[in-house]
Structure formats: structure tokens, C-alpha cells
Amino acid sequence: MKTIARHLRLIKTFFSFRMSNQMIYRASFWTAFFVDVSLFLIHLAVFQTLFFNVDSINGWSKYQMVFFVGTFTLIDGLEMWLYFFGVTSIPMKIREGKLDIYLTKPVNTLFWLTFENMDIGSAFICIPGIIMIVTASINLGIRITLWKILGYILLLMLMLVLLYSLMLIIRSLSFFFIKTGALDELEGELISISFRVPGVVFRGITKLILYVLLPYALIATIPTQFFTDVLSGGMWLLVLGVVTAFVLLSRWIWRMGLKRYGSASS
Structure with a gap:
């Protein structure tokens, strides 16, 4: 519990520092905010154009898609912020060898690296996401329960x-390879596709x-399916299994990378 409390205090400190820093450079703060809002409006325009020509996507109605767009907007805002x-x-x-500085700090290196650059401006993009989620819920006539809210938050x-x-x-992978730009591009494309097209449209090997x-x-896709009452128990098991596997894999690769970095530095 003491460790958790300590890390929460550190997150609060990082947040306060970044807030102060971004208020000093307000032009940068508002530029990032308007870029995020512009990207959201582009996504919304694409969505409206799509549903101008069709009534549903693989059985998903317009407002199920509104909920989906709201969910990915909320997730996007949270991950950009945090x-x-x-x-x-x-x-x-x-x-650049700057990792040495972090390795000497009396705090978990990965924790420090993860939260030191929180972007407060990106948090505002969560607002239109929440508005879309609420609007879709009303139009779909979804019965809101405490379990549904808690389950949705858990899935988020x-x-x-x-x-x-x-x-x-x-x-x-930068610990092992000099250039990883191609992987960054692949990641960007996969996120772009998955945040515009619900997973239910995919079949087979895809x-x-x-x-x-x-x-x-x-x-x-999964949080949307849960809240709109179309998520099966089997999918819960899949989600838990996949998340656990990738958490363990990411930690293993990170630790192997740190060992390689330490050997190269010594």
C-alpha cells in the first residue's frame, strides 16, 4: 500500500509540474488542443459521410457506431493525456544514452518514463467522446445500471x-534495433483502422x-459491445487472456532490453 501511495503522489507531482509548464507555454498548450479537436472533427466527418450512404455496418446501427466513435475518442484522449x-x-x-539518468533514480524506471510527460491538453478530447457516448446511450434506449457503468470503466x-x-x-525494441520507424508506421495504421472500423467487421485470419x-x-470494440449488451462471456475470457499475455510480454521485453542496455553501457 505504501508503494501504491508513493506512486500516486509521484503521478500528482508529474501532473502539477506538467500543468505549470504548459501554462507557461500556453501557445503550445492550445495548439495541441486544437490539433486534437481537429482530428476528432475529421473522424466525425468521415463517420457522418459513411452513414449518409448506409444504414448499418455489419449489423451495427448508426448509434452503436456513435457509441464506438465516442469510446475510441475517450480512450485516445486518456492515453494521450496519461x-x-x-x-x-x-x-x-x-x-542518445539518456536512459542512464532514469536508471539512477530511486523510482521504477519505466514508471518515471511513462508518466513524466503527461499532456493536459489532450484530456479535453475526452469531453466530446463522453458526449457521444451519452447521446448514443439515450438514442439506443440502453438501461443504465451500476454494473454496466463499472464494467465499462473496467474494460476501458x-x-x-x-x-x-x-x-x-x-x-x-529500440534496445535491440537501431531503427524501428517501420514498426511505428505499422502501429499507426493499425490504430487508425481499429479506431475507425469496429472489430465485428473482420472475419477469418484478419x-x-x-x-x-x-x-x-x-x-x-469490446467496451462498446459490453455497454450495448452484445458482449459474450467468451469474449470476456479472450480480453483477460490477451491483456494478461501482452502485459507479461511487454514487461519481459523491457527487462531484456534493460539488461542489454546495461551491458552496452558498462
Whole structure:
């Protein structure tokens, strides 16, 4: 419990520092905010254009898709706010030898790297996501219960952990390879596809890849299916298994990378 409390205090400290820093450089803060909002509006325009021509996508109605778009917008805002910029800075620190500074700190190295660059401006993108989720819930006539709210929050947390693990695996490969730009591009394309198209449209080998091997399609689809009452018990087991596997894999690759980094530095 003391360790958890200590890490929560550190997150609070990181948050306060970043807030102060971004308020000093307000132009940068608002630029990032408007970029995030612009990307959201582009996604929304694509969505509206799509449903101008069709009534449903693989059995999903317009408002199920609204809920889906709201969910990925919420997840995108949370991960950009909490850990995106911290995790994506890892390869540069590895290549430039700046990781040594973090290894000497009396705090878990990965924890420090993850949360030191929280982006407060990205948190605002969660607001339109929440509005879309509420709007879709009303139009779908969903009966809101405490279990449904708690289950949805739990799945959001699991998807944030899964996305974090996938990001960490790719960045940790910088310990072993000089260039990982192609993997970054692949990640960007997979996220772009999975955050625009629900996983239910995939079939066969494509579904196996995007649900198990590179499980980006789970991230926004599963919470949406749960809240709209179409998630089976088997999918819960799949989610728990996939998240656990990728957390363990990301930690293993990270630890192997640190050992390699330490050997190269000595």
C-alpha cells in the first residue's frame, strides 16, 4: 500500500509540474488542443459521410457506431493525456544514452518514463467522446445500471493497459534495433483502422490477427459491445487472456532490453 501511495503522489507531482509548464507555454498548450479537436472533427466527418450512404455496418446501427466513435475518442484522449508522450520518447532516450539518468533514480524506471510527460491538453478530447457516448446511450434506449457503468470503466482500464503494453513492446525494441520507424508506421495504421472500423467487421485470419496477435481491434470494440449488451462471456475470457499475455510480454521485453542496455553501457 505504501508503494501504491508513493506512486500516486509521484503521478500528482508529474501532473502539477506538467500543468505549470504548459501554462507557461500556453501557445503550445492550445495548439495541441486544437490539433486534437481537429482530428476528432475529421473522424466525425468521415463517420457522418459513411452513414449518409448506409444504414448499418455489419449489423451495427448508426448509434452503436456513435457509441464506438465516442469510446475510441475517450480512450485516445486518456492515453494521450496519461502516457503517450512518455512512452514514445523512450527510443530517443535509448539511442542518445539518456536512459542512464532514469536508471539512477530511486523510482521504477519505466514508471518515471511513462508518466513524466503527461499532456493536459489532450484530456479535453475526452469531453466530446463522453458526449457521444451519452447521446448514443439515450438514442439506443440502453438501461443504465451500476454494473454496466463499472464494467465499462473496467474494460476501458483494461484497454488502456493493452494499448500501453502494445506501445511499450514496439518502443522497447529500440534496445535491440537501431531503427524501428517501420514498426511505428505499422502501429499507426493499425490504430487508425481499429479506431475507425469496429472489430465485428473482420472475419477469418484478419480477425485472428487483430483480436489476438495484434489485438488493436479489441480496444474500442469490446467496451462498446459490453455497454450495448452484445458482449459474450467468451469474449470476456479472450480480453483477460490477451491483456494478461501482452502485459507479461511487454514487461519481459523491457527487462531484456534493460539488461542489454546495461551491458552496452558498462
